[in-house]
Amino acid sequence: MARKNGILSQINDTWLKGAPNQNKKDVGFILNRIKQNVEQRVAATLKFVLTPAIEVSSFLDITLPGIHRPLGAEHPIIKTMREVVNVFRALGYSVAEGPEIEPDYYNFEALNFPPNHPARDTQDTLFVSGQEKKQQRDRLLLRTHTSPVQVRAMLAQKPPIRVVAPGKVHRADTADATHSPIFHQVEGLAVDTNITFSDLKGTLDHAMKSLFGSAVKTRFYPSFFPFTEPSADVQITCFKCGGKGCRLCKNSGWIELLGCGMVDPNVFKFVESNGYDARKISGFAFGMGVERITMLKYGIDDIQLFYQGDVRFLEQFA
Ligand code: DAH
Numbered sequence: 001m002a003r004k005n006g007i008l009s010q011i012n013d014t015w016l017k018g019a020p021n022q023n024k025k026d027v028g029f030i031l032n033r034i035k036q037n038v039e040q041r042v043a044a045t046l047k048f049v050l051t052p053a054i055e056v057s058s059f060l061d062i063t064l065p066g067i068h069r070p071l072g073a074e075h076p077i078i079k080t081m082r083e084v085v086n087v088f089r090a091l092g093y094s095v096a097e098g099p100e101i102e103p104d105y106y107n108f109e110a111l112n113f114p115p116n117h118p119a120r121d122t123q124d125t126l127f128v129s130g131q132e133k134k135q136q137r138d139r140l141l142l143r144t145h146t147s148p149v150q151v152r153a154m155l156a157q158k159p160p161i162r163v164v165a166p167g168k169v170h171r172a173d174t175a176d177a178t179h180s181p182i183f184h185q186v187e188g189l190a191v192d193t194n195i196t197f198s199d200l201k202g203t204l205d206h207a208m209k210s211l212f213g214s215a216v217k218t219r220f221y222p223s224f225f226p227f228t229e230p231s232a233d234v235q236i237t238c239f240k241c242g243g244k245g246c247r248l249c250k251n252s253g254w255i256e257l258l259g260c261g262m263v264d265p266n267v268f269k270f271v272e273s274n275g276y277d278a279r280k281i282s283g284f285a286f287g288m289g290v291e292r293i294t295m296l297k298y299g300i301d302d303i304q305l306f307y308q309g310d311v312r313f314l315e316q317f318a
Pocket of ligand 1: 144145146147187188225227228258259260261284285286287288
């Protein structure tokens with residue numbers, strides 16, 4: 001609609017000025033109608049655009065602050081679990097899960113805990129009631145560790161296998177600052193031809209450096225688990241004092257983090273039918289507590305904080 005180069009002026013110049021004299025009247029009439037039409041539409045559009053979408057009334061105070069809807073975030077335990085799993089996924093491990101209610105067979109027997117062996121006492125097991133009539137191996141219990149997933153994974157997949165298994169475990173422990181009857185573990189298993197203790201050391205050294213920083217060193221301390229032979233506890237240099245000794249590492253310079261070892265040939269016997277022949281293959285396994293790693297990483301001194309659902313605690317990890 002601009003006077004100089006507007007489209008209406010251009011039409012006017014081309015059509016009206018160029019029209020033969022006897023047609024000027026008709027052309028002028030039509031051009032006028034076009035002009036009115038355009039002007040009406042522009043006016044209507046302007047009115048629509050300039051009217052507020054919500055009518056300001058006495059009910060609505062548009063100067064009030066909006067409603068804050070905080071975004072949900074990953075729980076610190078889930079966050080650590082995923083971090084650990086991702087370290088091993090990057091090494092080519094796949095991820096498996098198993099049930100939280102297991103028969104005695106998977107939690108104990110197939111992991112080389114013989115019936116009535118005292119090593120079972122270390123596991124503070126919660127049993128499902130009313131199972132007395134069943135054979136011991138069929139009796140259900142709440143899994144005390146993620147190690148039964150090792151057996152399930154080997155029954156599901158022939159060697160070679162590389163798998164990590166994150167999950168929830170249960171123990172008959174009284175809750176205090178460092179114990180919870182429900183907690184989480186990440187299990188690992190690698191079986192192939194010629195897997196050695198050096199492979200175990202290299203893999204876990206790499207994993208600890210990924211999780212706690214490249215400055216940490218690892219050491220393998222002799223230990224015992226029925227399903228590995230030899231077995232070890234993995235310790236890392238205290239990432240707080242660098243090994244000098246402080247409150248966190250109880251002045252030892254070392255922090256104990258997880259259990260591991262070479263898969264005991266007796267465990268392979270339980271999965272031999274799926275190709276696990278202890279004379280031809282070997283493997284290593286490891287298991288770590290997710291709460292413990294998270295507490296060390298973030299300097300949390302009470303495990304109960306993870307389960308109380310206090311947003312003031314949880315939002316610090318968002
Ligand atoms: N299952 C053991 C526990 O909860 C931890 C563990 C130790 C797992 C050694 C392993 C392993 O796979 O090789 O106490």
